[in-house]
Amino acid sequence: MKNWAGNLDYSSREVQRPGSVAELAEVVARSPRVKALGSRHSFNRVGDTDGVHVLLDALPRQIEPDSAKGTVRVSGGVSYGELCRTLEAQGLAIHNLASLPHISVAGAVQTGTHGSGVGNQSLAGAVQAIELVRPGGDVATLSREDGDEFLAAVVGLGAFGVVTGLELSVQPSFRMRQRVLEDLPWDRALENFPALVSSAYSVSLFTNYAGDAISQVWLKALDEEPPLAGLFGATAAARPRHPLPDMSAENCTPQMDEPGPWLDRLPHFRHEFTPSKGEELQSEFILPLEHAPAAIEAVRGLADKLAPLLFVSEIRTGAADDFWLSPFYRQQSAALHFTWKPLQPEVEALLPELEGRLRPFGARPHWGKLFSAAGHDWEQLYPRFAGFRSLAAAHDPDGKFRNGLLDSVLGVPAASPR
Numbered sequence: 431m432k433n434w435a436g437n438l439d440y441s442s443r444e445v446q447r448p449g450s451v452a453e454l455a456e457v458v459a460r461s462p463r464v465k466a467l468g469s470r471h472s473f474n475r476v477g478d479t480d481g482v483h484v485l486l487d488a489l490p491r492q493i494e495p496d497s498a499k500g501t502v503r504v505s506g507g508v509s510y511g512e513l514c515r516t517l518e519a520q521g522l523a524i525h526n527l528a529s530l531p532h533i534s535v536a537g538a539v540q541t542g543t544h545g546s547g548v549g550n551q552s553l554a555g556a557v558q559a560i561e562l563v564r565p566g567g568d569v570a571t572l573s574r575e576d577g578d579e580f581l582a583a584v585v586g587l588g589a590f591g592v593v594t595g596l597e598l599s600v601q602p603s604f605r606m607r608q609r610v611l612e613d614l615p616w617d618r619a620l621e622n623f624p625a626l627v628s629s630a631y632s633v634s635l636f637t638n639y640a641g642d643a644i645s646q647v648w649l650k651a652l653d654e655e656p657p658l659a660g661l662f663g664a665t666a667a668a669r670p671r672h673p674l675p676d677m678s679a680e681n682c683t684p685q686m687d688e689p690g691p692w693l694d695r696l697p698h699f700r701h702e703f704t705p706s707k708g709e710e711l712q713s714e715f716i717l718p719l720e721h722a723p724a725a726i727e728a729v730r731g732l733a734d735k736l737a738p739l740l741f742v743s744e745i746r747t748g749a750a751d752d753f754w755l756s757p758f759y760r761q762q763s764a765a766l767h768f769t770w771k772p773l774q775p776e777v778e779a780l781l782p783e784l785e786g787r788l789r790p791f792g793a794r795p796h797w798g799k800l801f802s803a804a805g806h807d808w809e810q811l812y813p814r815f816a817g818f819r820s821l822a823a824a825h826d827p828d829g830k831f832r833n834g835l836l837d838s839v840l841g842v843p844a845a846s847p848r
Contacts, residue, residue, distance in 0.1 A: 431483070433470045433473065434469060435471075435473055435710055435711060436709050437711055438474075438478075440477075440479075442478070442482060443481065443482070444482045444483070446484050447485045448484060448489065449490075454484055454563055455567040457482060457484055459567030462828075463482065463830060463832075464479060464592070464831065465483060466484050466506075466588060466593070468507055468534030468536055468537035469509060473713075473798065473800050474800055475834060477833075486505075486536065487507050490505060491507070493505075493516040493517075497522065500599060500601070501558055501599060501600060502524075504596055504597075507536065508534065509532055509535070510527055510528070510531040513535060514527070517600060517603070518692075518693050523602065525599070526550040527553075527693070528553065529545070529744070532699075535598075536593040536596065537798075538553050539554045539557055539560075539593070540584075540586055540587060542756045542758070542797055543798065545746070546765075547747060547748070548627055548628050548749065549749055550749055551748065551750070551751045554585050554753055554756055555749070557584050557599075558573060558574060558598065559572065559580075560580070560595075561593070561594050562583070562592055563591050564825065565826050578817065578821065579821060581752055581754050582814070582821045582822070583821075585755045585797075586755070589825075589826060589832070589840070590826065590831070591825070603691060603692065604692050605653040605692065606652055606653055606689070606691075607687045608649065608650050608683060608684065608695050609648075609649050609658075609666065609667070609687045610647065610667040610685055612646055612666075612667050613643045613644075613645070613664055614647050614664035616644060619644055620723040620726065623722055624719075625662075626662055627722075627747045630655065631655070632648075632696060633648070633649055633747065634745070635647050635744065636673045637745070638740045639730045639733040639736050639740075644664075645742075647662075647664060667686075669686075670686060671685065673698065674742055682699060683695055683696075683698060710769055710770060711774060711777055712768065712770065712800065713770065713784075713799045713800045714765055715765070715766050715785070715788050715793040715796070716748070716763045716764070716765045716796065717765075717766075717794070718764075719762040721764075721792070725766065725793070731787065732780075732783065732787060735780055735783070736784075740769065743767060745764065746764070748763045750762055754817065755797070755812055755814075757795070757797070759813070759814070760813070778802075781800065781801060785801065789805070803838040819841065827843055828843065829843040
């Protein structure tokens with residue numbers, strides 16, 4: 431069994447597809463090692479196991495909005511595309527979306543996945559409660575009233591259990607428009623970086639770091655926002671664009687300032703189309719927003735090595751949150767995302783040098799994408815890292831939900847037989 435990108439074969443000896451939470455709980459209780467898989471959109475082994483994989487796609491689909499409470503209850507295997515269509519039909523919305531809506535809600539939240547916008551938290555920012563199956567098969571619900579346990583478990587990397595449901599904040603539906611700018615000079619972009627990334631509800635910069643200009647800037651504005659006063663030296667695109675210059679824009683969400691509902695503007699890709707390039711790899715590093723211009727300049731110094739391996743890089747932003755292992759933990763952030771060609775040995779050979787360029791800026795890797803586990807001072811990067819490790823070990827002392835990647839980051843639990 432492979433992941434979405436096809437770059438890894440999972441290590442599980444058994445795959446189960448439970449049809450109910452009760453069946454899932456029974457599988458978890460009897461299995462020495464177990465991990466859940468949703469849309470399999472992670473590019474590393476954060477979701478791998480040498481035991482039993484449980485697939486969530488056969489669990490009952492539950493999307494239960496509560497307009498009076500301002501929340502929606504959603505089962506973990508539901509995709510954001512499914513969720514958004516249901517919410518829009520009832521005049522509701524969530525605050526932000528990732529670049530594609532095909533990913534599962536539970537997996538996206540557990541790995542700290544995000545969209546863009548200086549005022550927009552990651553997808554985990556909407557979580558008000560989380561339901562999970564614990565090692566013994568019991569089902570627990572954690573909410574903000576549970577304090578530290580909740581703050582640790584939301585971006586929990588699957589270390590606290592199998593997520594079967596979440597309660598998310600919702601808001602009234604809203605309309606947006608999207609436009610693309612081209613050929614933004616690097617010097618203008620970096621000199622005006624705070625104004626540039628604050629110029630719309632969500633802003634993304636697409637580049638390969640070579641040359642004198644950023645190839646594309648995607649601006650997703652609320653319909654009521656005034657039009658952008660200036661273009662920062664860029665040119666407005668004359669027709670719809672795909673982030674990759676050789677690709678048709680037909681699978682991208684509408685552009686050219688055409689107003690439309692939030693769910694058809696916040697993602698880059700339409701739900702009904704296959705997203706992105708196909709086989710690809712991804713990495714991403716999140717760092718304090720104030721360091722972004724200097725960090726980008728440091729990465730530009732690697733342009734000759736990066737460009738041959740890149741499809742494209744996307745620079746985004748995000749608001750601070752309070753989840754202990756969220757890459758956005760208590761910092762307004764910029765995120766440097768890399769969509770690599772399927773050249774994994776070459777990418778992995780370059781990652782230590784790229785990470786070395788970003789380390790002085792406190793860069794935190796995205797948990798679901800490729801990074802080097804060595805060389806990161808996790809306790810320095812995450813002030814509550816020791817607390818997370820202790821709580822994860824207390825919840826799962828035998829390491830039922832662990833794997834090689836989690837052990838390399840958190841250490842092997844004392845009670846684990848490995």
